[in-house]
Amino acid sequence: MSSPNSDAPKSSKVHDPKVFEYHNPAGGWGALKAVGKHLLHSRSVATNARALFKLNQPDGFDCPGCAWGDPEHGSSFEFCENGVKAVTWESTSKRVTRDFFAKHTVSELKTWDDYRLEDQGRLVEPMRYNAETDHYEPVAWDAALDLMAAELKALPTPNDAIFYTSGKVGNESAYVFQLLARLYGTNNLPDCSNMCHEASGVALGAALGTGKGSVRLEDFEQAEAIFVFGQNPGTNHPRMLGTLREAAERGATIVSFNPLRERGLEKFANPQKPLEMLHNGSHAISTHYFRPKLGGDMAVLRGMAKALFERDGAGEPVLDHQFIAEHTVELDAYRREVETTEWETIEAQAGLSRAEIKQAAILYARSNATIICWAMGITQHVHSVPTVREIVNLLLLCGNLGKPGAGTSPVRGHSNVQGDRTMGIFEKPSDELLDALESRYQRPMPRAFGVDSVAAVQAMRDQLGKVFIGLAGNFTRAISDSRVTEAAMGQCRLTAFISTKLNRSHLVTGKYALILPCLGRTEVDRSAAGKPQLITVEDSMSMVHGSAGINRPVDSTLPSEITILTGLAERLLGSDVVDWAAMRDDYDVIRDHIEAVIPGFDNFNERVRKPRGFWLMNPAFELRFPTQSGKAEFSDDRLPEQVMHQQMTGREGGWLTLQTMRSHDQYNTTIYGYNDRYRGIENGRQVIFLNTKDIDRLGFKAGQWVDLIGESGDGITRRVDGFKVVAYATPEGCAAAYYPETNPLIPLDHKGDQSHTPASKSIAIRLEASARIV
Ligand SMILES: Nc1nc2c(c(=O)[nH]1)N[C@H]1C(S)=C(S)[C@@H](COP(=O)(O)OP(=O)(O)OC[C@H]3O[C@@H](n4cnc5c(=O)[nH]c(N)nc54)[C@H](O)[C@@H]3O)O[C@H]1N2
Ligand SMILES: Nc1nc2c(c(=O)[nH]1)N[C@H]1C(S)=C(S)[C@@H](COP(=O)(O)OP(=O)(O)OC[C@H]3O[C@@H](n4cnc5c(=O)[nH]c(N)nc54)[C@H](O)[C@@H]3O)O[C@H]1N2
Numbered sequence: 085m086s087s088p089n090s091d092a093p094k095s096s097k098v099h100d101p102k103v104f105e106y107h108n109p110a111g112g113w114g115a116l117k118a119v120g121k122h123l124l125h126s127r128s129v130a131t132n133a134r135a136l137f138k139l140n141q142p143d144g145f146d147c148p149g150c151a152w153g154d155p156e157h158g159s160s161f162e163f164c165e166n167g168v169k170a171v172t173w174e175s176t177s178k179r180v181t182r183d184f185f186a187k188h189t190v191s192e193l194k195t196w197d198d199y200r201l202e203d204q205g206r207l208v209e210p211m212r213y214n215a216e217t218d219h220y221e222p223v224a225w226d227a228a229l230d231l232m233a234a235e236l237k238a239l240p241t242p243n244d245a246i247f248y249t250s251g252k253v254g255n256e257s258a259y260v261f262q263l264l265a266r267l268y269g270t271n272n273l274p275d276c277s278n279m280c281h282e283a284s285g286v287a288l289g290a291a292l293g294t295g296k297g298s299v300r301l302e303d304f305e306q307a308e309a310i311f312v313f314g315q316n317p318g319t320n321h322p323r324m325l326g327t328l329r330e331a332a333e334r335g336a337t338i339v340s341f342n343p344l345r346e347r348g349l350e351k352f353a354n355p356q357k358p359l360e361m362l363h364n365g366s367h368a369i370s371t372h373y374f375r376p377k378l379g380g381d382m383a384v385l386r387g388m389a390k391a392l393f394e395r396d397g398a399g400e401p402v403l404d405h406q407f408i409a410e411h412t413v414e415l416d417a418y419r420r421e422v423e424t425t426e427w428e429t430i431e432a433q434a435g436l437s438r439a440e441i442k443q444a445a446i447l448y449a450r451s452n453a454t455i456i457c458w459a460m461g462i463t464q465h466v467h468s469v470p471t472v473r474e475i476v477n478l479l480l481l482c483g484n485l486g487k488p489g490a491g492t493s494p495v496r497g498h499s500n501v502q503g504d505r506t507m508g509i510f511e512k513p514s515d516e517l518l519d520a521l522e523s524r525y526q527r528p529m530p531r532a533f534g535v536d537s538v539a540a541v542q543a544m545r546d547q548l549g550k551v552f553i554g555l556a557g558n559f560t561r562a563i564s565d566s567r568v569t570e571a572a573m574g575q576c577r578l579t580a581f582i583s584t585k586l587n588r589s590h591l592v593t594g595k596y597a598l599i600l601p602c603l604g605r606t607e608v609d610r611s612a613a614g615k616p617q618l619i620t621v622e623d624s625m626s627m628v629h630g631s632a633g634i635n636r637p638v639d640s641t642l643p644s645e646i647t648i649l650t651g652l653a654e655r656l657l658g659s660d661v662v663d664w665a666a667m668r669d670d671y672d673v674i675r676d677h678i679e680a681v682i683p684g685f686d687n688f689n690e691r692v693r694k695p696r697g698f699w700l701m702n703p704a705f706e707l708r709f710p711t712q713s714g715k716a717e718f719s720d721d722r723l724p725e726q727v728m729h730q731q732m733t734g735r736e737g738g739w740l741t742l743q744t745m746r747s748h749d750q751y752n753t754t755i756y757g758y759n760d761r762y763r764g765i766e767n768g769r770q771v772i773f774l775n776t777k778d779i780d781r782l783g784f785k786a787g788q789w790v791d792l793i794g795e796s797g798d799g800i801t802r803r804v805d806g807f808k809v810v811a812y813a814t815p816e817g818c819a820a821a822y823y824p825e826t827n828p829l830i831p832l833d834h835k836g837d838q839s840h841t842p843a844s845k846s847i848a849i850r851l852e853a854s855a856r857i858v
């Protein structure tokens with residue numbers, strides 16, 4: 085096994101990554117081998133093997149991996165390599181006890197890397213930081229919750245508190261958390277969505293009146309063409325590869341747009357097809373693969389629209405005029421904007437030729453039912469909102485909405501990130517939500533919008549003494565500008581994290597700091613009366629279903645998230661307005677509250693117990709558009725003057741555009757290991773992927789160590805040291821490296837217009853030869 089075990093020297097600094105050519109398809113034997121390795125590493129092989137058979141099954145638990153949908157019919161056993169990693173990582177028998185914290189100071193733990201911190205195992209005891217000894221020390225649950233309530237009560241205004249949520253959290257925890265925050269008096273409810281698909285929500289909301297994707301899993305069976313923009317499903321949504329492969333097998337056109345050559349978008353061998361595995365077979369995924377430059381997608385889409393308008397002008401029946409007339413507004417303004425955008429501008433920004441873009445347009449026009457999928461390669465740029473609007477524009481031009489096999493598919497990240505928003509985790513709540521909460525609880529709800537993730541850091545940076553409460557996640561590590569963020573978090577009066585595993589956020593302490601361990605999704609969660617509890621989640625296709633853990637908890641004293649949250653709520657708010665204890669005793673009670681407040685959850689408790697749950701209707705699917713005009717709206721946004729890669733080309737001093745992405749062995753800030761199999765990297769994460777021409781032009785050599793230097797115009801030094809140069813199939817001027825190690829390079833205010841998502845796929849960097857020697 086190439087990843088170090090927890091007794092070996094730990095820091096990733098000693099790693100010397102090995103680079104190799106990966107020739108196999110995605111999936112296949114490599115995936116099965118990895119499954120075995122991760123089962124063993126968890127030290128709970130039998131428990132985990134049993135758990136895997138309950139993954140995504142009606143009587144089991146929802147995969148804590150990605151948010152891809154589950155088939156309504158078909159395979160009754162669905163798991164993927166990275167789902168296995170997610171499960172085994174949580175249900176390990178390794179435990180982080182008080183002895184561990186007694187042995188290591190927080191200052192020492194800060195020198196450990198993300199892998200080593202989480203690999204210590206599950207957190208099992210509440211801990212409180214003692215600044216005098218620099219150790220976390222055990223604290224009683226009552227004392228921890230009393231401290232939180234007292235600190236919150238002592239704040240001059242509720243808006244000095246920040247309530248962060250990560251998208252793994254189930255609907256019931258999310259509902260309780262937002263209710264607690266709002267009854268306390270603030271909409272400061274940032275979440276990981278702010279760093280993720282925010283642009284999709286903003287753009288879809290404006291264009292179609294609803295922020296969610298319009299397609300269901302069945303639509304992929306009927307699509308004639310599937311376009312995939314800015315996504316690496318081989319690693320991040322492996323079950324999507326199965327869906328894409330079935331589509332490819334029946335002859336659908338699959339067109340990928342990605343600056344990198346991603347193996348999973350090329351070929352896939354399904355580990356669940358025994359015959360194929362025996363014959364080392366595989367199937368091609370993409371029929372066409374375009375490699376635009378970073379941030380070039382809006383120009384690509386605009387070029388495709390331009391080609392369609394040109395053909396329409398020449399009398400070809402490529403546009404769906406009837407659909408446009410019936411269901412849309414603002415076509416003329418859009419058409420004018422497209423026609424005045426020059427091909428030269430489009431090509432320069434896209435990094436693709438006019439011929440390539442026209443070819444993509446023909447593929448699109450030929451299909452009678454097209455789905456467009458996208459993820460972080462689209463949403464983590466400055467101009468992400470207009471780019472998603474352009475995706476919708478293109479779909480509207482050919483009537484690809486509201487019919488089988490067609491529509492929008494923003495492929496979400498965390499397994500319940502979409503559900504958390506549905507439950508009201510949002511710093512900009514709608515009046516409808518606040519009105520519904522007021523009418524149910526007969527208390528005024530805060531109306532002023534709260535802070536999003538970036539604004540939360542700015543607030544903590546600019547004002548001392550805030551309280552930060554994190555429900556799951558690793559906020560400090562996930563957000564941009566790590567050094568600025570850490571300094572900001574350090575100014576808090578209290579930081580408290582409800583977590584399953586130790587991570588860096590716990591080590592960046594406020595005046596007071598708490599680690600509050602809880603049950604994970606794989607574990608049985610019993611009420612005080614012994615009744616097994618059920619939680620619910622919503623996937624990318626708006627399917628809501630139940631999830632019940634089956635493993636024995638790693639520690640019998642571990643509370644659920646809901647036990648912790650309701651305990652805090654009782655101390656902070658009392659039980660006059662909400663009977664928190666009733667919620668804690670039976671999550672059905674929480675679901676009754678949800679049913680009363682959130683639209684679409686009628687008979688929630690009954691419907692969620694049906695196999696596969698139920699579908700939350702999306703109006704766009706029925707061609708109903710709750711927009712201002714009542715129709716789907718074209719947008720006539722202008723292309724950005726210059727995207728980052730164009731700005732960098734003109735800049736003196738060898739600047740490049742960097743995208744920060746996930747390796748195959750990680751789940752966001754959770755690092756499972758040091759390999760990135762499909763990209764040919766072993767035993768290390770400190771690598772930078774570069775085009776060979778850039779390597780030559782800048783006078784470096786593949787295999788050399790370099791330091792990455794970011795923008796410092798605001799007087800803040802941004803650099804990360806010791807990355808190995810890897811020659812890779814990425815366009816000139818476009819570099820790639822892994823997140824979160826590179827987050828110190830992203831200035832806090834480098835973020836999406838309108839979405840405020842850190843623009844972590846277009847970061848200005850330059851390279852210097854490194855002093856690092858391995
Ligand atoms: N195993 C695993 N599964 C996961 C996660 C994980 O970390 N590990 N994370 C979960 C979460 S929260 C999310 S949000 C999703 C993330 O899923 P992805 O969006 O697939 O995640 P990234 O690794 O950020 O990959 C971005 C992809 O977009 C490409 N890209 C980057 N910039 C551009 C661009 O400008 N244009 C185009 N066309 N492509 C570009 C990159 O080359 C890369 O292939 O996955 C979820 N599932
Ligand atoms: N540079 C750069 N930065 C990025 C991104 C990028 O592509 N590039 N991607 C962004 C995206 S898309 C996202 S979604 C964010 C992710 O941001 P987060 O969601 O905040 O981060 P995670 O790494 O998923 O959080 C991992 C931690 O969650 C806790 N945890 C895990 N499971 C549970 C559970 O069931 N309950 C509780 N209470 N705790 C649990 C564990 O303690 C673990 O350490 O990062 C963003 N940051």
Ligand SMILES: [Mo]
Pocket residue numbers: 276279280281496497498
């Ligand atoms: Mo995400």
